[in-house]
Amino acid sequence: xxxxxxxxxxxxxxxxxxxxxxxxxxxxxxxxxxxxxxxxxxxxxxxxxxxxxxxxxxxxxxxxxxxxxxxxxxxxxxxxxxxxxxxxxxxxxxxxxxxxxxxxxxxx
Amino acid sequence: xxxxxxxxxxxxxxxxxxxxxxxxxxxxxxxxxxxxxxxxxxxxxxxxxxxxxxxxxxxxxxxxxxxxxxxxxxxxxxxxxxxxxxxxxxxxxxxxxxxxxxxxxxxxxxxxxxxxxxxxxxxxxxxxxxxxxxxxxxxxxxxxxxxxxxxxxxxxxxxxxxxxxxxxxxxxxxxxxxxxxxxxxxxxxxxxxxxxxxxxxxxxxxxxxxxxxxxxxxxxxxxxxxxxxxxxxxxxxxxxxxxxxxxxxxxxxxxxxxxxxxxxxxxxxxxxxxxxxxxxxxxxxxxxxxxxxxxxxxxxxxxxxxxxxxxxxxxxxxxxxxxxxxxxxxxxxxxxxxxx
Numbered sequence: 001x002x003x004x005x006x007x008x009x010x011x012x013x014x015x016x017x018x019x020x021x022x023x024x025x026x027x028x029x030x031x032x033x034x035x036x037x038x039x040x041x042x043x044x045x046x047x048x049x050x051x052x053x054x055x056x057x058x059x060x061x062x063x064x065x066x067x068x069x070x071x072x073x074x075x076x077x078x079x080x081x082x083x084x085x086x087x088x089x090x091x092x093x094x095x096x097x098x099x100x101x102x103x104x105x106x107x108x
Numbered sequence: 109x110x111x112x113x114x115x116x117x118x119x120x121x122x123x124x125x126x127x128x129x130x131x132x133x134x135x136x137x138x139x140x141x142x143x144x145x146x147x148x149x150x151x152x153x154x155x156x157x158x159x160x161x162x163x164x165x166x167x168x169x170x171x172x173x174x175x176x177x178x179x180x181x182x183x184x185x186x187x188x189x190x191x192x193x194x195x196x197x198x199x200x201x202x203x204x205x206x207x208x209x210x211x212x213x214x215x216x217x218x219x220x221x222x223x224x225x226x227x228x229x230x231x232x233x234x235x236x237x238x239x240x241x242x243x244x245x246x247x248x249x250x251x252x253x254x255x256x257x258x259x260x261x262x263x264x265x266x267x268x269x270x271x272x273x274x275x276x277x278x279x280x281x282x283x284x285x286x287x288x289x290x291x292x293x294x295x296x297x298x299x300x301x302x303x304x305x306x307x308x309x310x311x312x313x314x315x316x317x318x319x320x321x322x323x324x325x326x327x328x329x330x331x332x333x334x335x336x337x338x339x340x341x342x343x344x345x346x347x348x349x350x351x352x353x354x355x356x357x358x359x360x361x362x363x364x365x366x367x368x369x370x371x372x373x374x375x376x377x378x379x380x381x382x383x384x385x386x387x388x389x390x391x392x393x394x395x396x397x398x399x400x401x402x403x404x405x406x407x408x409x410x411x412x413x414x415x416x417x418x419x420x421x422x423x424x425x426x427x428x429x430x431x432x433x434x435x436x437x438x439x440x441x442x443x444x445x446x447x448x
Contacts, residue, residue, distance in 0.1 A: 029280065031276070031280075032276075032277055033179065033200065033201045033276075033277070034274075034277060036201065037176060037179070040220070041220075060280070060281075061280075067281075071269065071350060071351060072281065073268060073269055073270055073272075073278060073281040073282075073351060073372075074267075074268035074269075074272055074277065074278045074281070075277060075278070077268065091267065091268030092267075092268065093176055094176065095175075095176040095221070095222050096220075097238065
């Protein structure tokens with residue numbers, strides 16, 4: 001887990017996502033190949049866009065309740081929350097430029 | 109969703125502008141450091157990394173474009189039981205980690221980027237990632253293949269909400285749920301068997317009356333107590349609001365339609381080669397696969413451009429055959445560069 005990402009759990013999830021600063025939550029698992037592809041991209045984004053958005057990591061194996069609450073049925077799933085509300089959902093691994101493009105209104 | 113396959117054979121262009129032919133914006137400036145690479149390798153599955161390993165050991169210092177699907181199709185499999193040298197099997201992603209490390213050990217330089225355009229009309233050949241241009245005397249294409257989709261109503265909308273092409277990625281979310289697997293080849297058998305760990309019921313829907321899978325895989329499926337098979341049927345539509353609730357099945361013999369409830373649809377109907385970026389630059393067959401020159405090597409119609417792995421192989425499509433042709437391509441590229 002990188003220095004600039006936040007580890008989310010069923011316990012701290014609601015508190016962590018309800019801030020004013022947007023948080024992009026990565027629903028992932030150790031056995032998921034595509035999750036491993038985007039992990040370093042998210043690390044980079046956490047550093048590059050520090051202060052604009054934060055990056056949260058939620059392990060779906062260990063936190064099934066939150067995964068089920070948000071109907072996560074495929075990973076990686078990235079959900080952007082602002083003020084506790086889901087603003088955007090991206091399913092599946094994407095290249096960095098594509099992710100940045102999708103999230104541009106929250107990064108500038 | 110399912111892209112239509114290229115329906116015609118194209119010839120390498122003499123003078124065309126790659127930015128125009130591929131529809132991508134491309135810069136015309138020099139590459140960052142102005143240098144010309146000996147060898148660029150596009151792709152990072154068993155073929156790309158084996159080519160990188162051999163080229164690295166031949167002191168060609170290859171530049172490898174890994175792409176976002178780094179590791180290729182093995183990244184979305186679990187146990188690989190048929191890669192020689194691993195008698196107990198090995199996890200697909202772990203096998204690819206090993207390929208990658210071995211390539212890096214001998215000097216392959218890896219770039220996590222997707223190639224967006226190429227120009228093979230004149231040497232040095234040019235490859236773009238967005239606006240960044242790279243040049244090389246020789247290129248090995250090992251972009252592999254990707255899963256095909258059904259192309260039916262509901263499929264795209266419900267992808268990631270019950271529709272999937274990757275059991276090992278998404279099966280976990282369907283514990284004690286009803287699961288349909290579409291297909292009749294080895295991939296479909298693997299997906300169905302893997303999904304029995306999770307689903308309350310796994311139904312394989314196949315459009316013919318027998319599987320084209322290998323005998324051992326078909327036998328495992330047919331004898332599995334948790335799997336049932338619906339023969340001569342296709343999925344005509346996928347239903348669901350927030351997530352998949354059912355499908356419409358169409359009988360391929362009578363044409364009759366019927367509804368079937370399910371929570372998940374896993375699509376395993378085969379693969380298509382990742383060649384859209386090479387259209388107009390290299391000859392493709394009617395299914396979109398790169399056509400080799402046919403001299404027993406990995407050469408394409410363009411001298412100095414070679415192809416390895418599934419991108420030029422609709423027949424074998426194995427990790428070990430991809431690695432084998434990756435080795436061949438690196439040796440072919442070495443000979444080409446030495447004589448050039």
